[in-house]
Amino acid sequence: MNKEVEIIRYVTKKSFDAYVWQILETKQKFISQLFAGSKEIRTMSDIDNTTMNFGEIKAIATDNKEIMEKFEIDMKVQELKLKERNYKNQRYIFEDKIKTFLPKQIERENNFMERCKADLQIRNKETSQSFIMELNGKIFYDSKEAGEEIIKSVNKNIDKDVLYEIGKYRGFTLYLANKFNDTEIYFSKNGKYSVRLAQIPSLNIQRIDEKLNNFENDIKHSEQQINGYKREIEQCKVELEKPFANEKELKQLLQRQSELNNKLNLNNKKDEPILIEDETKEENQESKYSQENEEMEE
Numbered sequence: 001m002n003k004e005v006e007i008i009r010y011v012t013k014k015s016f017d018a019y020v021w022q023i024l025e026t027k028q029k030f031i032s033q034l035f036a037g038s039k040e041i042r043t044m045s046d047i048d049n050t051t052m053n054f055g056e057i058k059a060i061a062t063d064n065k066e067i068m069e070k071f072e073i074d075m076k077v078q079e080l081k082l083k084e085r086n087y088k089n090q091r092y093i094f095e096d097k098i099k100t101f102l103p104k105q106i107e108r109e110n111n112f113m114e115r116c117k118a119d120l121q122i123r124n125k126e127t128s129q130s131f132i133m134e135l136n137g138k139i140f141y142d143s144k145e146a147g148e149e150i151i152k153s154v155n156k157n158i159d160k161d162v163l164y165e166i167g168k169y170r171g172f173t174l175y176l177a178n179k180f181n182d183t184e185i186y187f188s189k190n191g192k193y194s195v196r197l198a199q200i201p202s203l204n205i206q207r208i209d210e211k212l213n214n215f216e217n218d219i220k221h222s223e224q225q226i227n228g229y230k231r232e233i234e235q236c237k238v239e240l241e242k243p244f245a246n247e248k249e250l251k252q253l254l255q256r257q258s259e260l261n262n263k264l265n266l267n268n269k270k271d272e273p274i275l276i277e278d279e280t281k282e283e284n285q286e287s288k289y290s291q292e293n294e295e296m297e298e
Helices: 005-011 013-035 055-063 065-126 143-152 203-214 215-241 247-264 272-296
Strands: 133-135 138-140 164-169 170-176 183-188 190-197
Touching: 055 190, 065 170, 065 215, 133 143, 133 272, 138 143, 183 203, 203 215
Parallel strands: none
Antiparallel strands: 133 138, 133 164, 164 170, 170 183, 183 190
């Protein structure tokens, strides 16, 4: 019977059972957080570094209370290290938002707002009291007729997402573009805007007018978005200043863990050469026994 089996047989059952239940308790905590959608744990990994080596099994067999303390510390350390990893991941997210993501969003909104303000002036200058729209070289004074001409202008032979010009309206150039399952009306000057093509003629003009008349609200919305992004940057800076909440506790546990490992000699790797030595002795004994049997047969 080899040494591993002998050691396991002499393990104190009470201590071993307590150790196993400690593992299950820790795993259950993480499973519960996963199903509850805990905001503290953004990544979930099974705590599976609890496999015992033979040095730990021998230590349990001594019924030493410090062993159970070590196991409890090991579980707590792994839990806190997971929290620390999540804390660091959150820091990376905050840093990326401050340096890259939010500045790009602010720049995008600023560019849109500048173009929209310029187009607002063009809209106000070019809008007349009576309806007038140029389509395919013809002038239309009736919105329904203009809407019908827009529908007739659809060319399904043109590749998807390619803009093709059809006319002018209120200072903007009108285009159509074929999409996957429909067509869109685009109108542009400094910026580019679009509405979905309707099969009801007058509805096409209504949609274009609504988009043009909404420039003021679009500008206001962009200003609100920019202010929101700026507030988010400041909030990210505040979050970055916060230290890891369990840093002191983790440091103390790691120190105690190291002390217990040294005291219990759990980091000692002398088991392996001993096992090899025993196996070598067994092989030598078997070889010697075989030689004696051969000599007796001769």
